[in-house]
Amino acid sequence: MKSTIQFAPVTMGRASEEVALQIEAAILDGKIEPGDRLPSERELQLHFNTSRGVIREALQALKQKSLIEIKKGAKGGAYVREVEVSTAGESLALFIKRQPLDPQHLIEFRESLDRTITLLAISRGAEEEKIELLAKAKILETMLRQSDPDMVVLAELDRELNIMLARMTHNPIFEWIMQALQLGFSSSDVTLYQGEQYRKETGENWKNTAQAIADNEPLRALSHISYHYAMLLKLLDAVESTTDGNQKGLTGKRKD
Amino acid sequence: MKSTIQFAPVTMGRASEEVALQIEAAILDGKIEPGDRLPSERELQLHFNTSRGVIREALQALKQKSLIEIKKGAKGGAYVREVEVSTAGESLALFIKRQPLDPQHLIEFRESLDRTITLLAISRGAEEEKIELLAKAKILETMLRQSDPDMVVLAELDRELNIMLARMTHNPIFEWIMQALQLGFSSSDVTLYQGEQYRKETGENWKNTAQAIADNEPLRALSHISYHYAMLLKLLDAVESTTDGNQKGLTGKRKD
DNA sequence: TATTGTTATTTGGTCGTACCATAACAGCGC
DNA sequence: GCGCTGTTATGGTACGACCAAATAACAATA
Numbered sequence: 001m002k003s004t005i006q007f008a009p010v011t012m013g014r015a016s017e018e019v020a021l022q023i024e025a026a027i028l029d030g031k032i033e034p035g036d037r038l039p040s041e042r043e044l045q046l047h048f049n050t051s052r053g054v055i056r057e058a059l060q061a062l063k064q065k066s067l068i069e070i071k072k073g074a075k076g077g078a079y080v081r082e083v084e085v086s087t088a089g090e091s092l093a094l095f096i097k098r099q100p101l102d103p104q105h106l107i108e109f110r111e112s113l114d115r116t117i118t119l120l121a122i123s124r125g126a127e128e129e130k131i132e133l134l135a136k137a138k139i140l141e142t143m144l145r146q147s148d149p150d151m152v153v154l155a156e157l158d159r160e161l162n163i164m165l166a167r168m169t170h171n172p173i174f175e176w177i178m179q180a181l182q183l184g185f186s187s188s189d190v191t192l193y194q195g196e197q198y199r200k201e202t203g204e205n206w207k208n209t210a211q212a213i214a215d216n217e218p219l220r221a222l223s224h225i226s227y228h229y230a231m232l233l234k235l236l237d238a239v240e241s242t243t244d245g246n247q248k249g250l251t252g253k254r255k256d
Numbered sequence: 257m258k259s260t261i262q263f264a265p266v267t268m269g270r271a272s273e274e275v276a277l278q279i280e281a282a283i284l285d286g287k288i289e290p291g292d293r294l295p296s297e298r299e300l301q302l303h304f305n306t307s308r309g310v311i312r313e314a315l316q317a318l319k320q321k322s323l324i325e326i327k328k329g330a331k332g333g334a335y336v337r338e339v340e341v342s343t344a345g346e347s348l349a350l351f352i353k354r355q356p357l358d359p360q361h362l363i364e365f366r367e368s369l370d371r372t373i374t375l376l377a378i379s380r381g382a383e384e385e386k387i388e389l390l391a392k393a394k395i396l397e398t399m400l401r402q403s404d405p406d407m408v409v410l411a412e413l414d415r416e417l418n419i420m421l422a423r424m425t426h427n428p429i430f431e432w433i434m435q436a437l438q439l440g441f442s443s444s445d446v447t448l449y450q451g452e453q454y455r456k457e458t459g460e461n462w463k464n465t466a467q468a469i470a471d472n473e474p475l476r477a478l479s480h481i482s483y484h485y486a487m488l489l490k491l492l493d494a495v496e497s498t499t500d501g502n503q504k505g506l507t508g509k510r511k512d
Numbered sequence: 513t514a515t516t517g518t519t520a521t522t523t524g525g526t527c528g529t530a531c532c533a534t535a536a537c538a539g540c541g542c
Numbered sequence: 543g544c545g546c547t548g549t550t551a552t553g554g555t556a557c558g559a560c561c562a563a564a565t566a567a568c569a570a571t572a
Contacts, residue, residue: 015526016316028353040552051527053309056553057316060272064320065350073535074551088351092436094321095344097284101429108376109429116368173357173365177433271555296523307556312525329564330522 015050019058022048027067027080034082038068041077066090085172089180096184103236110181111229117166117174118221122213125168130214133168136161137210144203161206165213198235202228271306275314278304283323283336290338294324297333322346341432345439352440359492366437367485373422373430374477378469381424386470389424392417393466400459417462421469454491458484 026032039047044055059078062068066087068078081087125133140157143149159182166178205228212221282288295303300311315334318324322343324334381389396413399405415438422434461484468477 014524042552053312053528054526056309057313057525059553060313060316061320064317065347070553071535072533072553074549075536076534076552078553083351083355088347091321091347092344094323095339095432098339099428105427105429108427112372116372120364171361171364172355173361176351270553298523307554309557310555313554315524326524327564328524328562331565332523332563334524 015048016054016057016061019044019048019050019054020061023058023062024065024067027062032080034080036080038078038080085176085179086183088176089183092180093183096180104233107229107232107236111225113174113177113181114165114225114229115222117169117178118209118213118225119218120171120174121165121168122216122218122221124170125213129164129168130210133161133164134207134210134214136164137206141203141207144199149199158202158206161210198231201231205231271304272310272313272317275300275304275306275310276317279314279318280321280323283318288336290336292336294334294336341435342439344432345436348436349440360489363485363488363492367481369430369433369437370421370481370485371478373425373434374465374469374481375474376427376430377421377424378472378474378477380426381469385420385424386466389417389420390463390466390470392420393462397459397463400455405455414458414462417466451491454487457487461487 023032023038032038038044041052041055041059045052048055059068059070062078063070066081066084069081070076070078121130136157140154140161143154143157162182163175163178166175169175205224209221209224209228212218212224279288279294288294294300297308297311297315301308304311315324315326318334319326322337322340325337326332326334377386377389392413396410396417399410399413418438419431419434422431425431461480465477465480465484468474468480
């Protein structure tokens with residue numbers, strides 16, 4: 001549609017980066033909007049007066065940043081993506097995966113986050129949201145009572161509960177942080193569920209916490225949260241003392 | 257050093273993604289460590305039994321994720337990068353640029369974070385750290401009293417204070433989050449300092465808060481923090497009412 | 513010996529062309 | 543109208559060549 005978009009020809013440095021920067025700037029400035037399709041690689045190749053490889057590398061970079069989405073075939077090409085919460089979370093998740101964290105630090109952070117979120121959820125969350133949260137918590141608890149629950153479904157449900165709670169703050173930043181955390185730790189959290197006692201108490205705690213939230217009783221909710229994390233810490237100590245510490249706990253890497 | 261690293265040849269789907277995934281996995285599993293250099297593009301081309309373009313696109317993706325760093329010339333190549341905090345911050349910055357956040361949400365998040373961090377800093381921070389924090393806070397306050405302070409230096413000092421406080425929790429997660437936030441919002445924070453009243457009160461508040469921390473008086477510290485953010489909100493309201501709301505406040509984009 | 517200038521080699525960066533794979537579309541025949 | 547088939551636009555892959563930069567090896571010189 002718009003041939004008015006000006007691309008300066010490129011000569012210096014890493015050409016692909018220049019191209020990527022120019023396109024990124026165009027997107028950030030809103031000159032190209034989400035849903036728009038930018039010219040085909042062969043056209044861009046002409047616009048920028050460069051080779052197709054350069055264009056491809058630039059597009060690859062933008063795709064990595066989740067700025068664009070690339071489709072094959074006719075009418076394919078690079079489409080500007082919509083902004084999503086999860087988008088930003090991925091890199092944080094990657095970061096978390098690489099940096100082995102002390103589980104205690106993680107727990108401490110999560111507890112503080114949970115407390116804040118819970119308080120906000122109580123004061124801001126809609127009635128229906130609280131009811132839905134409670135319902136889901138009850139489902140989780142029921143599932144956890146079973147002798148041989150499906151770990152994957154379980155982890156997913158736990159994840160959903162956390163995110164739902166974060167969403168109830170009606171503050172996207174908390175939702176974003178929570179999503180990132182879930183993304184980063186989802187794989188390791190599963191292992192925890194294997195402890196039977198942990199399962200049982202976790203289920204109860206979720207239910208109790210959700211109940212307290214539904215009843216608008218912040219102190220009771222916080223109390224349950226504290227209990228939950230205290231238990232987690234205790235469990236962690238037990239695990240660490242048995243395995244003699246050559247592992248990194250929650251975020252540790254497991255051998256294949 | 258280790259030629260034992262096995263790369264499976266690639267045939268299906270988007271080859272470059274496959275390559276990227278395999279290398280990423282190798283890095284994440286610790287099979288290749290930070291500082292290590294992976295084979296040259298031409299060698300990888302053979303390992304993966306693919307074209308050089310594919311390899312280049314894969315490397316480009318990993319570079320974008322800040323997993324590797326690419327150098328030219330002899331002894332050049334792709335080197336596995338050290339993990340850095342700023343890495344995670346960049347995507348947050350991008351996220352914020354595209355999705356202007358409601359300043360109130362931002363303030364809310366920062367306040368909750370500050371409160372948690374402050375409490376932890378009081379209980380965990382070493383004496384010297386507290387003294388240093390107080391010293392820096394006093395410097396900031398002094399600078400802010402001047403009629404024509406250097407905004408850039410000021411913002412930098414403010415940033416340092418925040419990060420130092422976060423570091424005093426002795427929990428790297430808080431430090432990371434704070435760094436990411438500083439990275440993401442640094443540009444917009446500067447504008448705030450232009451309000452004279454804000455400057456003055458902010459300086460005093462930092463000094464008071466640091467003093468309270470040094471004195472191990474959590475409640476007093478929290479009180480100052482609350483006051484600070486309350487003032488920020490008030491100021492924000494004023495700004496928004498005057499500009500008639502066509503801007504996004506803290507995170508809004510400014511015209512060139 | 514130490515410093516400096518030169519050459520060679522390695523390695524990423526770019527270019528160009530050809531070809532393949534796929535997704536949408538346009539006809540065509542039924 | 544339905545379904546098949548070819549057409550076409552477009553990304554994905556493959557070679558092959560050359561350029562540019564960084565380093566190393568070596569020679570020349572003070």
